[in-house]
Amino acid sequence: MSKEFIFILSLFLSIGISAQEFKFEKEIINYGKIKKGEDGKRIFEFTNIGKAPLIIEDIKTSCDCAVPKKPDQPIMPGEKATITVEYDTSNSGGFSKEIIIFSNAKESRKRIKIKGYITK
Incomplete structure (x- = not known):
C-alpha cells in the first residue's frame, strides 16, 4: 500500500473516533431565588x-465558586450520565457562571451555564 493511502485511511479513522456527540436535558440551570447558605448542588x-x-477529559468553570464533577468512566453510546456542579451560596446577589466541558466529542468544547439569585 502506498503511504498516501495509509495516511488517508488513518485520517478517516481518527475522524470516526471523534464523531461522538452528547445532548443535555438542559444546558442552563436556573436556581431562581435561593437563600444564602442553601444547597448549591445541581445536576x-x-x-x-x-x-x-x-x-469527558476536563471541566473548567468561569470562577472558583462553582465546582464541577465529571464522570470518571467513558459514556457508552446511548448511555446517560451526569455532571454535578456545586455553587458556593455563601455570598448574596445574582450570578451567571459558565461551565466548559472538554471531551472527545465532535464539538470538543461544550458550554453549559448556571444562574440565579442568592437572597440574604
Whole structure:
C-alpha cells in the first residue's frame, strides 16, 4: 500500500473516533431565588447520542465558586450520565457562571451555564 493511502485511511479513522456527540436535558440551570447558605448542588443530565464512547477529559468553570464533577468512566453510546456542579451560596446577589466541558466529542468544547439569585 502506498503511504498516501495509509495516511488517508488513518485520517478517516481518527475522524470516526471523534464523531461522538452528547445532548443535555438542559444546558442552563436556573436556581431562581435561593437563600444564602442553601444547597448549591445541581445536576446536568446528558446522553451520548454518538456511535462511540464519549470521554469527558476536563471541566473548567468561569470562577472558583462553582465546582464541577465529571464522570470518571467513558459514556457508552446511548448511555446517560451526569455532571454535578456545586455553587458556593455563601455570598448574596445574582450570578451567571459558565461551565466548559472538554471531551472527545465532535464539538470538543461544550458550554453549559448556571444562574440565579442568592437572597440574604
